[in-house]
Amino acid sequence: MTAADSSDGREGWALLSGGTSNAGGVFRVGDEVRRPHRANIEALDLVARHLRAHQIQAPTYRGLDDAGNDRLTYIDGDVPVAPFPTWSLTIDSLTSTAQLLRRFHDTTRTLAQPDDAVWDRTFADPRGGPVIGHNDASPDNTVFRDGVAVGFIDLDYAAPTDPLLDLAHFLRMWVPLGTSSSGGNPAATAARRMSAALRGYGTAPSDGLAAALGLSLDQAEMFVRRNPSPSFDLLSPDYFSQRREELLTALTGPRTSNSDPPDGK
Numbered sequence: 001m002t003a004a005d006s007s008d009g010r011e012g013w014a015l016l017s018g019g020t021s022n023a024g025g026v027f028r029v030g031d032e033v034r035r036p037h038r039a040n041i042e043a044l045d046l047v048a049r050h051l052r053a054h055q056i057q058a059p060t061y062r063g064l065d066d067a068g069n070d071r072l073t074y075i076d077g078d079v080p081v082a083p084f085p086t087w088s089l090t091i092d093s094l095t096s097t098a099q100l101l102r103r104f105h106d107t108t109r110t111l112a113q114p115d116d117a118v119w120d121r122t123f124a125d126p127r128g129g130p131v132i133g134h135n136d137a138s139p140d141n142t143v144f145r146d147g148v149a150v151g152f153i154d155l156d157y158a159a160p161t162d163p164l165l166d167l168a169h170f171l172r173m174w175v176p177l178g179t180s181s182s183g184g185n186p187a188a189t190a191a192r193r194m195s196a197a198l199r200g201y202g203t204a205p206s207d208g209l210a211a212a213l214g215l216s217l218d219q220a221e222m223f224v225r226r227n228p229s230p231s232f233d234l235l236s237p238d239y240f241s242q243r244r245e246e247l248l249t250a251l252t253g254p255r256t257s258n259s260d261p262p263d264g265k
Helices: 041-053 091-108 163-174 186-201 207-226 239-252
Strands: 014-017 027-029 032-035 061-064 070-073 131-133 142-145 148-152 159-161
Touching (some): 041 061, 091 142, 091 148, 091 163, 131 163, 159 163, 163 186, 163 207, 163 239, 207 239
Antiparallel strands (some): 014 027, 027 032, 032 070, 131 159, 142 148
C-alpha cells in the first residue's frame, strides 16, 4: 500500500491506498501501520518473524493500539498500486517477484506449524500443505527497493497450503497484468509473462499447475461473490471465465524464445 492524502482527521495518520479487504481502513502512523484487528494476527506474526530472519521483509506485530487496531511495522519501499506504474509491468519486476515467492515458500517450509495456530484459509488448499503460502501475493502486496522485490505485506490470508496453489494465485494476479493495454498481441504477451514467471519461480508448466489455476480462480470468484465491494462491481459477468481461458492458454501456449526483448517491456 502507498500513502494517500487523507488522514481520516487524525493527526499523523496517513491513509494507505491499495488492497481490497481493508481498503480505507489502513493507515501509516510514523514507522507503524494501523489496521483492523485480525484473529489470526499471532500466526501471521510468527510467519513474518520467520521470514525476516531469512532476509525477506514482512510486517511484524507490535500489539494493539488504544482503539483496538493492530500495530504493525511499516516496510519501507515501493509498492505498485493501480493504475500500475510502468516499471511494475515489466518482465524484470514479474521475475523478481516470482523469485521472492519461491524464497518465501522455501523459507516457510522450515517453519514449524503450531497445532493451535489460527489461519484464514480462504485462499489456501483445503487439505493444508507443506508451506505457509502468502495466498495473496498481488502487486499491491509486494514491496520493491531499487526495482527488486524484497518483501510481502498484508499477510492476512497466509496459511498452510500447496505451493502450486499459492503460485497459481500469484500467476492469476501478475500474468495478465497490463496485457490489455500493452498493444500488439495480448495472448503472446500473457504467454511471455507466464514463461518468465515460471522461470523465475523455478518450475515448468504441468497438469498440477493447470489444476491449481482452476482452483485459484474458483476461490477468487467465490470470494468476490461473498464480499461485495465497489471495486468488484467493475468486473464483467464473464470476468473469471475470461481469466481462466487467458491463463490456461498462456500456460499451454508457445513458450518465450531467445528473441524476446531483454528489457522486460
